Amino acid sequence: MAYWLFKTEPDAFSIDDLQQAPQQSTFWEGIRNYQARNFLRDDVQVGDQVFIYHSSCKIPAVVGIATVTKGAETDPHQFDLSSDYYDAKSSKDNPRWVGVTLCYQQHMPRPVTLKAIKADDAITELALKKAGRLSIMPVTDAEWTHICQLGGTE
């Protein structure tokens, strides 16, 4: 079992949207970055735990936890001409992009802000800290536990 952090823009899809989705689940679509894709395709497993992180918003923060309930599947939007996620260079024979299915688990009682993460000397590995545009990133066991404590979860 592994730990991850997935970014999302709350204006587009927030932790509340996930909680209110049918079965509190959603197909995590629209990942269009190769490094993130490789994690989704090769490493993310059913049962893995995921921090949901809100980006491009007033207070960027880890806001909740979800569970992976289904592994990598082809993201259908890459073939949808009317979608923002359409990719002319992807083919059905060899689809370029995948997504996984997440199920809502809980909100952080206290969101763990980017500011707090950056200021925290115990968090050194997290890719978020080194900035970058990676939208799916691994979280170490120790940092998962630490961020859970900061957020007030068990």
Added chain:
DNA sequence: GCCAACGTTGGC
């Protein structure tokens, strides 16, 4: 809305 950082593209 600005702009730095960085991933992607494409010409050579």
Added chain:
DNA sequence: GCCAACGTTGGC
């Protein structure tokens, strides 16, 4: 396969 130009992300 290099690298400049370009586009996007995302914090501020």
